[in-house]
Amino acid sequence: SAVISQKPSRDICQRGTSLTIQCQVDSQVTMMFWYRQQPGQSLTLIATANQGSEATYESGFVIDKFPISRPNLTFSTLTVSNMSPEDSSIYLCSVEEGVREQYFGPGTRLTVT
């Protein structure tokens, strides 16, 4: 299975600032996904990122707030823009392999003060 790393593992940010989260995979993958897990909640898909095309966002998530880059088949970034305390969450990237099995990175724990 793919090995996925994320940077940073955690961060504390001030309201109004932006944070870019990096996701690196040890193999080439077509599809990468970004999820959010708010405190005490389950995971919600933010967007799907394919290399060479615009990310596809789920209902309730917009590109201006969560811009995503996918420059190649092993790397993606998610930016959380103009942060508010409501953005405090764990952000996870995942990839799909084989029979559409998804594997997740270790997550980025974001706290907005």
Next chain:
Amino acid sequence: KQEVTQIPAALSVPEGENLVLNCSFTDSAIYNLQWFRQDPGKGLTSLLLIQSSQREQTSGRLNASLDKSSGRSTLYIAASQPGDSATYLCAVQGGSEKLVFGKGTKLTVNP
């Protein structure tokens, strides 16, 4: 809209006990179902994936079953150990690649 429910929300058992975690989903038109484990503050570890044409999958002490027509899956853990303590998440995948997650069952195995 697909909804996934996991019961119970929390479970505490003594070491050595066999246990069952339940997952139900509202739309039976799924491609597959995945069970994950999440340790506190960590990412997700994939445990088992059951394709829609399968009835069950086994890995070590874990056995997952799927009844697609009734919208149910169970995760059976045999001879539980303290190291099994974690939150277990069920997720279903429909026609798109999107996973829809339940809220999880927090399992505590007491020595």
